[in-house]
Amino acid sequence: MFDTPAVRIGVVGTGFVARHFCLELQHRKPYRLARVLTRRPLAGTTEFPFQDALTNSLVELIDHSDIIFECTGDVLHATLTIEAALAAGKPVLTLNPEFHVTTGSWFADQGYLTEAEGDQPGCQASLWEEAVAMGFEPLVLGNMKGFLNRFPVPEEMAFWAEKQGISTTMVTSFTDGTKLQVEQALVGNFFGAGIAQDELIGPETDDLKEASTILGDAARRLGRPIADYVLSRKLPHGVFIVAAHEAEQQDALRYLKMGEGPYYTIIRNNIFVHLEVFRTLDRMVRRREPLLHNTTHPTIGVAAVAKRDLAPGEAIERGCGSFDMRGICVRLAEHERHLPIGLAEGVRIVRPIQKDQVISLDDVELPASRALDIWQKIEERVLGRPPGRKDARAA
Numbered sequence: 001m002f003d004t005p006a007v008r009i010g011v012v013g014t015g016f017v018a019r020h021f022c023l024e025l026q027h028r029k030p031y032r033l034a035r036v037l038t039r040r041p042l043a044g045t046t047e048f049p050f051q052d053a054l055t056n057s058l059v060e061l062i063d064h065s066d067i068i069f070e071c072t073g074d075v076l077h078a079t080l081t082i083e084a085a086l087a088a089g090k091p092v093l094t095l096n097p098e099f100h101v102t103t104g105s106w107f108a109d110q111g112y113l114t115e116a117e118g119d120q121p122g123c124q125a126s127l128w129e130e131a132v133a134m135g136f137e138p139l140v141l142g143n144m145k146g147f148l149n150r151f152p153v154p155e156e157m158a159f160w161a162e163k164q165g166i167s168t169t170m171v172t173s174f175t176d177g178t179k180l181q182v183e184q185a186l187v188g189n190f191f192g193a194g195i196a197q198d199e200l201i202g203p204e205t206d207d208l209k210e211a212s213t214i215l216g217d218a219a220r221r222l223g224r225p226i227a228d229y230v231l232s233r234k235l236p237h238g239v240f241i242v243a244a245h246e247a248e249q250q251d252a253l254r255y256l257k258m259g260e261g262p263y264y265t266i267i268r269n270n271i272f273v274h275l276e277v278f279r280t281l282d283r284m285v286r287r288r289e290p291l292l293h294n295t296t297h298p299t300i301g302v303a304a305v306a307k308r309d310l311a312p313g314e315a316i317e318r319g320c321g322s323f324d325m326r327g328i329c330v331r332l333a334e335h336e337r338h339l340p341i342g343l344a345e346g347v348r349i350v351r352p353i354q355k356d357q358v359i360s361l362d363d364v365e366l367p368a369s370r371a372l373d374i375w376q377k378i379e380e381r382v383l384g385r386p387p388g389r390k391d392a393r394a395a
Contacts, residue, residue, distance in 0.1 A: 007285060008034035010065025010090075012081050013072040014048050015165060017095055021274040022050055024120070034065040037081065062088045067284060069116075069277070070389040071095040077343035079371040086111035092282055095277065097121050097179075097186045098320065102342030103303050103374040104294040105189075105382075114283075114290035117188040118276035120241060121183045124239045126351070127268050128191060131241045135249070136264065139219040140212070140242035141187045144227040145202070150176050150292045151307055154323060169321030178320055178327040178341060179231055182302050185329050188227030190299040204231040205358065208265055212242045216263040227300070227329075236269040263342055271359040296380055301340035302327040303358045303377050317359075319344025325359065332382055337361045343372055 009031050011018050018036065025033050036053045038045055051205040055061055058081055068085040070078050070092060073203055078099040085092050091112035094100070107113050116122050124141050131138050152175045160175075161168040173179045174219070181199065184317075188195060196218040203211045213229035219226045221244070242263050245253060250261050258264045280291050286338055304325045310316075319325035320341050327341030336345075339347075348365040365373055 003265075006030060006032040008032055008064060008066045009281075010034045010035045010061045010068045011053075011178075012041070012068065012070040012078070013062070014038045014045055014054075015072070017070075017071040017274050019048060020275060021071070024275060024278070026195075031281070035061045036060045038079070058084055059361060062090055067091050067095045067281070069094060069095075069281075070099070070113035073098055075099050075102045076345060076371045077372060078368055079369075082107060082113070083370070086113065087261050093277070093280060093284060093299065094238050094294060095119050095122075095273070097182045097311050098295040098342045101182050101185045101189070101298070101300075102340050103371050103378070105296055105298050105378050106374045108293045108296045112284065112290065113211040113293050113294040114280060115186065116277040116280040116282075118271070118273045119182075119183070120218040120271060121186045122280065122292055123268055123271055125190065126185045126239070126268060127239060127241050128187075131243050133368065134290055136196055136241070136266070138191070138214040138241050138243045139225050139263065140240075141184065141191065141193055141225065141227040142215065143184055143241060144235045144236065144240065145177070145180055145229050146233050146235070147175065148177050148180075148231055150326060152323075160201050165277050167321075169318065171321075172323070173321035173326075176307070176326040178302075180389070181230050181327050181329045182341070184229060184271045185298075185300040185302050186292065186294055187293045187330075188300045191225060191227075191290050193225040193227045194241040195227065195300055195329050195331065196222060198330050202226045202231050206232045208232075208235055208240065208267070209259065212240075212263050212265045216244075236267070237271055238267060238269040239271070240268070241266045264369075265299070278349055298378070299382070301332045301338065302341050303330045303335055304341045304344045305361060306353045306355050306357050308355050310349045312349055312351060314349040316347040316349070317346065319347060328358075330358065332379070336383060337364075339364060340375060343369075343375060 035055045042054050068090050075098050082092050096117050102125050117126050121141050157168050157172045161171045203214045205211050304319050316324045346367045351363040
């Protein structure tokens with residue numbers, strides 16, 4: 001697969017992750033930067049540190065790259081670029097969980113496609129592998145969230161966007177929990193985990209042992225692992241696994257300061273984003289199996305929920321990271337024809353929608369897109385029938 005002296009990496013995007021990934025890439029001898037795909041006019045990207053690598057041509061990106069790294073966070077654009085890359089036989093690495101939970105399942109068996117370490121989903125996947133290698137039975141895929149406000153105001157989000165040097169859209173999707181819900185849907189699907197309830201449990205506590213007990217008990221009641229989170233300003237910026245082990249290891253685990261059981265909490269304290277991507281990149285070059293994707297038959301989706309009453313005729317440019325919608329984890333089988341938050345772009349409201357209501361595809365009009373076509377095919381495959389057609393047994 002990789003015959004060149006240095007593996008050529010093509011990057012999609014010029015944002016925070018892409019910029020800092022490329023800066024680190026120049027110090028990694030096995031790799032070299034090939035092209036960087038941007039939709040912006042090349043003359044308008046003077047802040048990007050590698051001007052000679054920039055291109056507006058997807059074909060040029062693919063032709064000059066051995067591996068494609070997609071990190072835009074844009075579902076519709078990522079769907080088109082990743083489809084083209086996989087069709088050309090190029091392995092694809094992503095930091096884009098929004099893509100995976102929306103259209104990624106369509107491509108999960110069409111080539112080498114994996115989400116990277118560096119964001120919470122990839123770090124949870126890596127931690128799951130480590131736990132299983134040590135003989136643990138994972139029960140909970142856990143995310144640590146420091147702050148949650150489901151209804152933030154524009155002024156507050158603008159302040160934090162400027163302070164943190166990222167877009168208002170990104171800050172809003174972090175703050176209202178959408179990004180968290182997307183991340184937990186992805187890891188839940190890959191590892192065959194469920195969710196205990198719509199929007200997850202999310203115990204609010206500074207005691208991780210207490211949270212682990214609450215979530216571990218929920219997983220035991222459900223009879224399968226779950227994806228969830230803990231809300232705390234004091235816990236580290238990281239992820240965790242709640243797991244069980246054989247009773248004969250209880251004394252040893254107690255000695256190792258893991259507590260009395262029956263649940264043991266394994267923690268990864270830090271998330272290094274673009275720097276950890278190289279771990280997964282090395283994994284790809286060594287031809288190891290993908291770390292994480294949404295599988296061909298997901299059971300969890302991320303539905304758009306109204307943040308306010310929405311009236312027919314209203315136009316919403318973008319739902320994710322807006323003050324109009326947020327995303328929550330739902331079971332696909334229980335929310336047929338919901339509007340995935342990743343598809344909520346160029347939305348026109350056609351039916352009255354109340355605040356906190358899960359939005360249906362029948363409540364809105366969406367522009368035609370490849371992503372929308374793919375989502376409808378995924379839903380048909382998962383439900384075993386065309387969307388909208390009720391199972392006769394449920395009549």
